[in-house]
Amino acid sequence: MFACLYQPSQSNTVRLGSDNALVDFAYEYSPRVEVHGRDLVVLDVSGGKHLWGSAHALGEQLRRVAIDRNLVICIAIASTRMAALLMTQDQCGLTVIPPKTEMKALSPLPLAVITRLWQAQSSSANMANCKRGQLRTASTLAAQSLPYVEPVIALLPVVKRWGITTLGDLAALPTHELFNRLGRAGLALQQIARGEDRRPLVPALEKERFEETMTLEWPIEGLEPLSFVFEQVLGKLCQHLDASGMAVSMLRMQLTMVSRDIHERTFRFPVALNTSKVLRTLILLDLETHPPALSVDRVTVIATPVPTGALQLSLLDRAVPPAENFTTLLARLEGLMGDQRCGTPVLMNTHKPGVFEMQPFNPKGCFSPLNQTRVGAGLVPVFRRFRQPIAIRVVIEQGVPVRVVIPYPCSINGKVVTHAGPWRSSGHWWMSSCAVWDRDEWDVEVNGCGVYRIFLERKSDCWFAEGVID
Amino acid sequence: MYRSVAEVDLECQPRYSRRTKSEMSVNLSTLEALLQSKKLGNSLVSPQTLTGEHVVSTGVSDLDTALGGGVARGHLSEIVGPRSSGRTSVLIAMLAAATSRGETVALIDAFDAFDPVFSQAAGIHLPRLLWIRGRQISSRMVTYRIDQVLKAAMLVMQAGCFGVVAVDLIEAPISAIRRLPFTTWLRLSRAIEAKETVGIVAGPVKMGRSASGRSIVLETRYSAKWSGRTLRSRIFQGIDIDVRVESTRHPFASVHLSARHQHVGMV
Numbered sequence: 001m002f003a004c005l006y007q008p009s010q011s012n013t014v015r016l017g018s019d020n021a022l023v024d025f026a027y028e029y030s031p032r033v034e035v036h037g038r039d040l041v042v043l044d045v046s047g048g049k050h051l052w053g054s055a056h057a058l059g060e061q062l063r064r065v066a067i068d069r070n071l072v073i074c075i076a077i078a079s080t081r082m083a084a085l086l087m088t089q090d091q092c093g094l095t096v097i098p099p100k101t102e103m104k105a106l107s108p109l110p111l112a113v114i115t116r117l118w119q120a121q122s123s124s125a126n127m128a129n130c131k132r133g134q135l136r137t138a139s140t141l142a143a144q145s146l147p148y149v150e151p152v153i154a155l156l157p158v159v160k161r162w163g164i165t166t167l168g169d170l171a172a173l174p175t176h177e178l179f180n181r182l183g184r185a186g187l188a189l190q191q192i193a194r195g196e197d198r199r200p201l202v203p204a205l206e207k208e209r210f211e212e213t214m215t216l217e218w219p220i221e222g223l224e225p226l227s228f229v230f231e232q233v234l235g236k237l238c239q240h241l242d243a244s245g246m247a248v249s250m251l252r253m254q255l256t257m258v259s260r261d262i263h264e265r266t267f268r269f270p271v272a273l274n275t276s277k278v279l280r281t282l283i284l285l286d287l288e289t290h291p292p293a294l295s296v297d298r299v300t301v302i303a304t305p306v307p308t309g310a311l312q313l314s315l316l317d318r319a320v321p322p323a324e325n326f327t328t329l330l331a332r333l334e335g336l337m338g339d340q341r342c343g344t345p346v347l348m349n350t351h352k353p354g355v356f357e358m359q360p361f362n363p364k365g366c367f368s369p370l371n372q373t374r375v376g377a378g379l380v381p382v383f384r385r386f387r388q389p390i391a392i393r394v395v396i397e398q399g400v401p402v403r404v405v406i407p408y409p410c411s412i413n414g415k416v417v418t419h420a421g422p423w424r425s426s427g428h429w430w431m432s433s434c435a436v437w438d439r440d441e442w443d444v445e446v447n448g449c450g451v452y453r454i455f456l457e458r459k460s461d462c463w464f465a466e467g468v469i470d
Numbered sequence: 471m472y473r474s475v476a477e478v479d480l481e482c483q484p485r486y487s488r489r490t491k492s493e494m495s496v497n498l499s500t501l502e503a504l505l506q507s508k509k510l511g512n513s514l515v516s517p518q519t520l521t522g523e524h525v526v527s528t529g530v531s532d533l534d535t536a537l538g539g540g541v542a543r544g545h546l547s548e549i550v551g552p553r554s555s556g557r558t559s560v561l562i563a564m565l566a567a568a569t570s571r572g573e574t575v576a577l578i579d580a581f582d583a584f585d586p587v588f589s590q591a592a593g594i595h596l597p598r599l600l601w602i603r604g605r606q607i608s609s610r611m612v613t614y615r616i617d618q619v620l621k622a623a624m625l626v627m628q629a630g631c632f633g634v635v636a637v638d639l640i641e642a643p644i645s646a647i648r649r650l651p652f653t654t655w656l657r658l659s660r661a662i663e664a665k666e667t668v669g670i671v672a673g674p675v676k677m678g679r680s681a682s683g684r685s686i687v688l689e690t691r692y693s694a695k696w697s698g699r700t701l702r703s704r705i706f707q708g709i710d711i712d713v714r715v716e717s718t719r720h721p722f723a724s725v726h727l728s729a730r731h732q733h734v735g736m737v
Contacts, residue, residue: 326629326631329625329626333622333626336618336621337618337622341602341604342600343600344596344597344599344601345584347587347590354585354587356586356587361600378728378729378730379560379708379727379728380559380562380563380591380593380708380729380730380731381559381708381709381729381730381731382588382589382592383588384558384583384640385583385585386583387582387606400701409641410553420696420698443706445694450553451554451694451706467585469554469694469706470554470556470558470559470640
């Protein structure tokens with residue numbers, strides 16, 4: 001038994017309630033709901049006789065509750081979905097079609113109800129913001145194949161030209177003759193007119209939540225006992241992910257402490273993972289550096305799923321190490337060296353010396369060969385930068401540096417043999433004072449000690465060593 | 471009862487001369503299989519290693535010639551020299567060559583002296599570089615920093631995901647390096663054994679290398695080259711480098727290299 005609920009469009013009646021009120025209303029009566037749009041749903045109410053009594057009693061209850069909620073809806077109950085759907089397009093209020101009388105009940109309806117049903121489905125099909133997430137909408141006129149609907153609808157003018165005006169007339173046509181003239185689309189049209197279902201009900205699926213929680217009888221502290229808890233929690237989570245063909249791109253971990261405060265950490269992985277062992281290692285590595293302040297009595301992990309990627313390998317490329325290895329390695333290195341100490345440098349679009357940005361190392365795409373050859377390109381002198389410029393003493397004669405004293409770690413006190421400069425460089429004067437630079441740069445060769453780049457900070461009139469050529 | 475090796479040799483000696491080449495090759499294969507099963511396979515020196523089939527280019531053709539083809543995969547090599555002798559230039563050239571081959575490289579920069587701008591100009595494809603940054607050297611905590619960096623190097627080498635793993639200890643004080651136990655380098659060598667990774671350690675003094683690794687010793691102090699006849703037009707051009715290559719399985723070789731800027735003046 002199926003119940004169809006149809007909320008006529010806003011142009012005809014005043015819409016009250018939220019956009020998803022009809023879908024929510026339907027879910028209160030059955031978990032098997034086929035959503036055809038925001039305004040049109042079909043419920044499977046089979047087996048509800050003991051709950052609601054007869055089909056008519058159910059219909060009355062639906063109507064009464066809908067009125068209480070200010071929902072203006074048409075209700076039709078029939079043993080086939082198509083009969084219920086078509087009936088809602090013609091009759092307002094409640095209509096109950098007894099079993100095996102669908103054809104008889106539909107026969108007086110005009111052919112236009114098919115067009116109306118198609119329009120109702122098309123107009124309300126885009127319901128992206130359903131409360132229950134990404135519900136799967138279905139088209140009943142054709143078995144989930146939109147291209148097939150067009151020929152069925154396109155046949156209606158042809159049938160009208162034959163003098164057929166009602167569904168009953170169409171249903172009464174000889175099937176064999178109809179197939180000879182209109183093909184399979186003609187048969188599909190006749191099945192619709194007879195109120196027959198071409199496929200079973202496809203219930204809308206709720207968006208899956210990948211979340212696992214474990215409440216502990218006693219609060220625990222320390223990483224070792226927590227690791228056992230994570231093993232169980234993440235094991236379940238990964239089983240769930242694996243069964244759905246998903247992997248984790250982002251993981252949120254919430255540790256509820258005895259003070260009811262929540263210690264929350266978020267992990268973003270460069271590659272999607274679905275191995276509980278690796279996830280547990282990553283969480284534990286993070287907790288080593290960011291432990292909870294108090295004992296923990298509840299552990300929750302929430303995963304943001306992504307489809308598991310298919311990897312196309314080639315015999316001609318280098319072997320690619322598993323993504324888990326990279327992720328674990330990066331987490332270990334972060335734990336050892338500190339935050340923002342591991343990654344890939346990205347150059348900034350500025351002339352300011354020594355400016356770059358650290359980005360997380362992304363192993364994706366690192367293993368394909370570049371179309372460039374550098375072998376034999378020769379040596380290029382490279383600069384070793386003092387990340388914090390070292391304050392130095394410089395002796396100036398006739399406007400040029402003649403002696404340089406650089407303290408630890410260089411520990412140099414030498415005569416300048418050759419120099420080049422100065423080159424004035426400035427910028428960011430339009431920004432805040434800390435970002436401004438204005439300096440005169442020199443390259444100096446200190447006797448027996450190397451080639452250094454030094455600069456005079458013009459604002460403070462202080463000399464600094466920026467780095468050494470090596 | 472075990473018999474001594476001498477007894478076994480004496481028994482084998484008369485028969486040895488009558489053995490054919492095929493028998494010898496079978497015996498050699500058996501011996502190699504035995505060593506492999508005892509996880510001593512890396513002690514074997516195959517003809518491939520000697521002919522350079524497992525070596526990779528450094529990106530500098532003259533240096534490759536001196537090295538006998540390049541630096542060996544699965545082995546730890548070292549770059550040694552005083553300040554401004556071109557150690558970093560050679561190191562960056564190796565990383566650039568590796569990235570241009572399509573490999574991912576790791577640089578463990580003990581004292582945060584790596585300059586991305588110059589390195590990109592030298593040919594490193596930065597997205598393929600994992601840069602692990604230490605802290606700028608200070609008089610305190612040097613030993614702690616070096617230990618930290620060596621732990622990071624061990625992790626990276628054990629992962630085996632990289633074509634080249636370079637450990638930059640160039641700014642480390644010689645005294646701090648000499649305090650490190652020799653087993654440090656042995657552990658690093660073992661970490662990359664039988665892997666496709668080239669291990670490079672750069673420092674001010676010789677530290678340690680694998681059996682098939684090379685020591686690239688930058689012998690003399692820098693020799694800076696300047697251009698421009700007048701004071702105003704003078705710019706830094708580059709440095710000349712004298713390199714000596716040391717290896718246990720190759721004769722010593724020397725080569726003279728010139729590091730020159732691709733552009734006019736410094737970048």
